[in-house]
Amino acid sequence: xxxxxxxxILEKRHRKFxxxxxxxxxxxxILDLYTEFHVKNERFFFIDVLxxxxxxxxxxxxxxxxxxxxxIEGFTEWMKGVIENLVKPDTxxxxxxxxxxxxxxxxxxxxxxxxxxxxxxxxxxxxxxKGWCDxxxxxxxxxxxxxxxxxxxxxxxxxxxxxxxxxx
Numbered sequence: 001x002x003x004x005x006x007x008x009i010l011e012k013r014h015r016k017f018x019x020x021x022x023x024x025x026x027x028x029x030i031l032d033l034y035t036e037f038h039v040k041n042e043r044f045f046f047i048d049v050l051x052x053x054x055x056x057x058x059x060x061x062x063x064x065x066x067x068x069x070x071x072i073e074g075f076t077e078w079m080k081g082v083i084e085n086l087v088k089p090d091t092x093x094x095x096x097x098x099x100x101x102x103x104x105x106x107x108x109x110x111x112x113x114x115x116x117x118x119x120x121x122x123x124x125x126x127x128x129x130k131g132w133c134d135x136x137x138x139x140x141x142x143x144x145x146x147x148x149x150x151x152x153x154x155x156x157x158x159x160x161x162x163x164x165x166x167x168x
């Protein structure tokens with residue numbers, strides 16, 4: 001799989017519902033693809049607002065020529081640090097989901113795959129009164145076109161499966 005073609009596929013898939021940015025810098029990290037989605041739901045009774053809540057989703061895509069365990073550990077630590085800048089918990093904030101997608105151009109090592117499968121991170125704000133933040137972690141194997149994910153990442157794994165050309 002060629003990373004640029006895969007990034008074009010991802011950009012096309014996300015363009016309908018997400019704001020999509022290529023080669024976007026957040027802090028000290030330059031991402032190959034960055035997407036964000038925001039939704040605000042309100043319920044009314046005549047003219048009074050009964051309740052309001054917001055949900056946000058951010059997706060970070062980064063490719064590595066050779067992916068080592070320390071690379072993915074650094075990426076997940078970076079994602080935890082980004083929470084402070086992106087998540088603004090208040091009484092209307094329900095949840096924010098960060099999805100980290102790592103493209104391993106030369107394949108995913110078994111240790112890295114094990115790390116991805118077992119990764120879990122949830123942070124509650126004010127005991128959940130001001131919402132929470134989850135991290136999804138997805139790895140894309142550039143050699144075999146396999147996609148691996150943690151439990152939360154499996155919810156959206158189809159969004160990141162490479163499209164294979166039809167046989168023949």
